[in-house]
Amino acid sequence: MNGTTIARVAAGALALSMLAACASERGGSVAVPGVGDGGAATPAAASGDGQEMFGTLPSPCGKGDAKGATDQGVTDTSIAIGFGDDRGFPRAPGLSKEMGDAVSTMIKWCNAQGGINGRQIVGHQYDAAYMQSVTVMQKACKQDFMLVGQGFAMDEAAEQYRVGCTLPTVAGYTVGSNASMGPMKFEAVPYPVDYFNAAVQKLAAEKFPEFREKVDLVTSTSPAVMAGSNKIKDALKILGVKTMDCGVQLNNDGDPSYVPFAEKFKACGVKALWTSKSPDPAGFSLLEALDRVGAHPTLVFESTWYSPAVAKWNTGGQGDNLHVGLFFQPFENADKVPAVKKYLDLVNAGGGKVAMLGMQATSAFLLWATAAKECGSDLTRQCMVNKLSQVHEWTGGGLHAPTDPGANMPTDCTLMMKLTGSTFEQVVPANVGEFACDASNVLTTDPSTWGTTLNEDRIATTFLSPSVIKPQS
Structure with missing residues (x-):
């Protein structure tokens, strides 16, 4: 998606103009011979040694014996995450639908392999419908371990609630200045305001x-x-x-x-x-x-x-x-880039919509799942923030150019x-x-264009409080 960063006053309008166009990007399903039907996701291709892969990335999903109700939304057997888009916006029906379709598909793909260290992923899908991001965030604050791969055009309005309930996120994209530079926020493809x-x-x-x-x-x-x-x-x-x-x-x-x-x-x-x-x-x-x-x-x-x-x-x-x-591999390169073909195969198998924003949400899910696997039984929000802050080179298995999610730096x-x-x-x-x-x-970039004030750690100070989860070495 676009690398242009904007002032807070224009964030919502830009999101609508950008996403209305993106909502039709590579719209519809592309027929892929040999892919199963129904809602089930096709298992990942295996490497020569039997390791399941997503492009160049070994799958972070699989069986295991992780145990413990370690945090909100985590039990011995499950992990609850929130995700979604603005598909219900009346003025642009289907707005960023590809994002929710992608994460839903990846949850099925991951659970078919055994989940994360044996815990099945329970996905709560939200429709912010452009104007309902606050309502969505309030629901997520009550039940989810984290938000993963979501894209809400009016995320700026909901940011104070996310920070207030210490809900970490690996967002599919962010729009508002405070959302893009917020604490406990990571993106597979960052678009910071200061670079x-x-x-x-x-x-x-x-x-x-x-x-x-x-x-x-x-x-x-x-x-x-x-x-x-x-x-x-x-x-x-x-x-x-x-x-x-x-x-x-x-x-x-x-x-x-x-x-x-x-x-x-x-x-x-x-x-x-x-x-x-x-x-x-x-x-x-x-x-x-x-x-x-x-x-x-x-x-x-x-x-x-x-x-x-x-x-x-x-x-x-x-x-x-x-x-x-x-910054992403185009769909025309699917025959050269295994990760792009894998994304197309999986989403088309479930009848979802394929588009660039869908690949962005897919990369966000893979980043989240990789960190969650490393946390093992100690699956806490603190562990996730620690692990994600240490990821300084990420391509989503080859979906896009290298980025630095841990430092919130663009490609x-x-x-x-x-x-x-x-x-x-x-x-x-x-x-x-x-x-x-x-x-x-x-x-x-010029600080006058940031739309927020950043501290020495390049975190937006607007909603900061002592309770936010900070990375620990």
């Missing part, structure tokens, strides 16, 4: 001279898009790229014609464009208008443009100059996809399945 992975922008500046010399941003009146655009503009400035500032701003509620905008970009001399907007009719109309006026800039757009809706739209070729940067990698007709293909790096990585890709 930004500019790998996509840096790669574009290196690959396309026009992006370095003649680029501008497609913005809109949406506060969320403007916040994201300002972050990108600051990153480009650090990279030595000055945007042309042609003065084009789309109306978030739509415009009667996009030809005047296209003509303005052409007259300004733009040769490359970036947008933090998600794909929508306005975005498509602008690209069609650019083609109509004879302007064909190189397009490097936000990762939400890696979408079947975009591929389906591009029958006329107006998007053939479109490039997107990803410094990307790969670039190009759209031609209705087909996306990896163009950078040349070797399919690889990422382009460089520590210098991670930039320090």
Whole structure:
């Protein structure tokens, strides 16, 4: 998903615009021959020595003799976790459904192997329906050991309750500044507010001279898009790229014609464009208008443009100059990346929805399960916080580029996809399945954009109290 961090005031709006687009990413099931039907998950593939695997990751699930009612939600035989999404939001039915589908699938997959050290996982699935995150969090506080792989667009509203009841989480994603930097919070793919992975922008500046010399941003009146655009503009400035500032701003509620905008970009001399907007009719109309006026800039757009809706739209070729940067392996690489194929096989076997956010939730579950296995019979929230804080390289078995969950640091990698007709293909790096990585890709952000105050441990101070669980060495 997007690496753009935003001010707290725009968090909810950005989540809606991002997730409404992502809700349709690779939507529906992709037929996989030989996969069982019904709701049961297919067992993991085994390595040569019989060890079950998820991509390159040995399965953390299996039989065992762990015992003890060691914490809330933990018994001799079971572990209760909460998970979920916003699928019931009336304005965007199915919003981030792929996340709940992924965790539900992984629970079945894990329990079929014997659970975690013999304890079966009991999943409490929540639907925050965008506006009900507080209600969901209050329920989770009363019954769950941890939250795992969830994605709630309005997590900022619920954060004080999560922290107040000392409920740790390995989130699928976070949106709000306090949620993304909160105590007892870990993510398989962190997006902290104080660091930004500019790998996509840096790669574009290196690959396309026009992006370095003649680029501008497609913005809109949406506060969320403007916040994201300002972050990108600051990153480009650090990279030595000055945007042309042609003065084009789309109306978030739509415009009667996009030809005047296209003509303005052409007259300004733009040769490359970036947008933090998600794909929508306005975005498509602008690209069609650019083609109509004879302007064909190189397009490097936000990762939400890696979408079947975009591929389906591009029958006329107006998007053939479109490039997107990803931190996850694309589904086109499934034949090269076992973890992607495993994700597709498992979710499709249960009739779930596959999408990038689903892989993100899957990685979160695997991270949680790996730490839970290491805790053994001593399965307490304190042990989980200890173990998770020590994980400093994580790929979800190969689902995504390496991240540092323990330090809440983003990846410094990307790969670039190009759209031609209705087909996306990896163009950078040349070797399919690889990422382009460089520590210098991670930039320090301006504290004025954080939306919260961080302490010396880079933890949001808004809801901190002496009762929060801190890592112990």
